[in-house]
Amino acid sequence: MGLITCADVQNYNLADLLKRFGKFGRVLWERCQGIDEREVSPDRLRKSVGVERTLVADIHEWEDCEALIVEKLYPELEMRLRKVKPDLHIARQGVKLKFQDFQQTTQEHVWPVLNIEDLLNVARQAWQERREGRGVRLVGLHVTLLDPQLERQLVLTW
Structure with a gap:
């Protein structure tokens, strides 16, 4: 044909x-x-929520990254998470760094409660282990939400 x-x-x-x-x-x-x-179905099951910032100038100091996370990214992530649905459960939390050479890295950890100290520790670890002296041009935070099906299965007792 x-x-x-x-x-x-x-x-x-x-x-x-x-x-x-x-x-x-x-x-x-x-x-x-x-x-x-x-029919268009605009309702979808959200799998993750995240925020990120591309910076005007690359940053080279951990303190600048930490301030960005504490003052801007974390509060916005909390707000977005509340907007989506406050009772959604978190499966993983993570940090994304994009470097001056446009390579990026993501580091996650499994933790069910959003906590700024945990995210800062993950970010600090990624910063120290993967930056290799490069400037950072983007910083992001994200959470992966627990699948409601898995959540239902987790509460079953045998």
């Missing part, structure tokens, strides 16, 4: 697609025409 791209399907006869593919032929043709009558 020679159908490789949507443009190929758009230019193909609908009747021939129906003969060849049945009901799926119509679906294929409609989607390639930009027609999709399926």
